[in-house]
Structures are given as C-alpha cells and as structure tokens.
Amino acid sequence: MSARPQLKRLYTEEEYFALEEASEIKHEFYRGEIFAMTGGTVNHNRITRNVLTALDSRLQGGRCEAFGSDLRVWIEAHSLYTYPDVLVVCGGVDIADRRNDTITNPQVIVEVLSPSTQAYDQGEKFVFYRTIPTLQEYVLIHQETPHIIHYRKQAEGWLLTDLLSIDDRLTLSSLNVEIPLQRIYDRVDWL
Numbered sequence: 001m002s003a004r005p006q007l008k009r010l011y012t013e014e015e016y017f018a019l020e021e022a023s024e025i026k027h028e029f030y031r032g033e034i035f036a037m038t039g040g041t042v043n044h045n046r047i048t049r050n051v052l053t054a055l056d057s058r059l060q061g062g063r064c065e066a067f068g069s070d071l072r073v074w075i076e077a078h079s080l081y082t083y084p085d086v087l088v089v090c091g092g093v094d095i096a097d098r099r100n101d102t103i104t105n106p107q108v109i110v111e112v113l114s115p116s117t118q119a120y121d122q123g124e125k126f127v128f129y130r131t132i133p134t135l136q137e138y139v140l141i142h143q144e145t146p147h148i149i150h151y152r153k154q155a156e157g158w159l160l161t162d163l164l165s166i167d168d169r170l171t172l173s174s175l176n177v178e179i180p181l182q183r184i185y186d187r188v189d190w191l
Contacts, residue, residue: 008033016081017099026069029081037083038116043143043188047112048085050186051141054179055088064090064107064175072102073109077131086110088175090134105134107174112141126151130158136174143188146181 010032011019019034020027026037040048048069055066069083074096081102088108096102109129111121121140129135138158140149148163148170163170163181170179 013081026083028083029079031079038114040112040114041143044085044112044114046187047141047143047184048110050184051086051110051139051179054183055086055175055177058177058179059088059175064088065093067103070101072099073106073132074102074104075128075132076104078128080128082125082128084109085112088172090175104132106132107134108137108139108172109135110139110141112143114143122149137172139170139172141184145190146185148181148184 011029011034012032013029016027016029016034025039028035028037052066052068059066066086066088069085071087072081072083073087074081084106086108087103087106087110089103089105090107093103094105096104111117111125113121126138129138136153138151142148146164146166146168148168150161150163150170151158152161152173153159166181166185168181170181170184172178
C-alpha cells in the first residue's frame with residue numbers, strides 16, 4: 001500500500017500573528033503558509049544599514065520616511081505578509097487592520113540579495129510587489145560584488161537600470177534622492 005501524501009497545514013492570519021509575536025525569528029505568511037526567514041550575513045547587515053542611514057539623512061524634514069526590516073508589508077492582492085530589508089513611505093503610514101507593525105503603502109522597497117533568496121526576490125516577489133498601488137521603485141542589491149538592479153515604475157511598465165560600478169550612483173527619482181554606490185557598499189568585505 002502506498003503512503004498518502006501529507007496535506008500542508010494552512011494557518012489563519014491570527015495564528016500567524018500569534019507565532020510572530022512569540023518568535024525570535026521573522027516569518028513570511030503567504031496564503032496560509034508560514035515560511036521562516038533566514039538571518040543575514042555581516043555584509044547583508046552592512047548594506048542594509050548603509051541604505052537605511054543614507055535614506056534617513058536625505059529624507060529628514062520631508063514627507064517621506066525610511067524604515068528597516070522590522071516593519072512588515074501586507075500585499076493584499078497575494079495574501080502575503082513580508083519583511084523587506086528597507087522601505088520608504090511617503091505622505092503618512094497606512095497600517096493594515098489596526099496593526100502598527102504592518103503597512104500597506106511603501107513607495108520604495110529595497111532587498112539585499114542572498115543566494116537563498118535571489119531568485120525569489122527577482123522573480124515571484126517582484127511580481128507580488130508590483131501589485132502594491134503606491135510602489136514606485138524596487139531596488140535589488142547584490143552583496144558579493146557592486147551590482148544594483150533598480151526598477152522604476154513608468155506609464156508603460158517598469159524600467160530596469162543595472163548599476164555595475166562602485167563609482168555609479170543610485171537615483172531614486174520618486175524621492176529625489178541619489179546615493180553613491182560607494183556609500184551603499186561602505187565597509188563591505190568583498191569575497
């Protein structure tokens with residue numbers, strides 16, 4: 001007799017939030033499934049810190065605000081709760097279902113790529129992110145070499161720009177902000 005395949009257990013949003021509040025690690029929630037998120041490397045953390053502090057200093061006193069990876073994003077069209085590495089909100093924070101740890105209106109999302117998440121971040125996750133009405137720019141940062149993939153929303157679709165030199169500058173048009181790659185990769189140890 002053949003073994004029966006085991007069915008995946010699906011969780012409710014309430015069960016997911018209870019798990020998150022009791023857990024020391026973060027989890028993504030996608031259509032009832034819960035996925036543990038891996039920890040970041042030293043370079044991953046340096047890049048995230050560099051981007052966050054660069055954005056914070058350039059946005060001070062304006063209508064936009066940068067946040068780190070402890071703030072969750074709700075993507076309603078795909079029933080996905082996820083934690084981008086860095087995000088920027090402009091014109092006030094819209095929270096999801098009275099949860100002060102989950103927002104729905106990022107204008108810019110930044111992900112630092114890891115070998116285990118690179119395909120997902122560049123593929124399916126970008127498909128999900130594109131359904132957020134407020135999203136204007138999506139930035140993917142490699143940590144092994146100076147390489148940034150920058151998508152900017154335009155009327156006819158998403159414009160891709162590849163930055164491949166440490167002397168390049170990341171221009172976030174929707175924020176009127178420019179960040180040198182040297183600043184983004186400050187203190188990064190190249191392998």
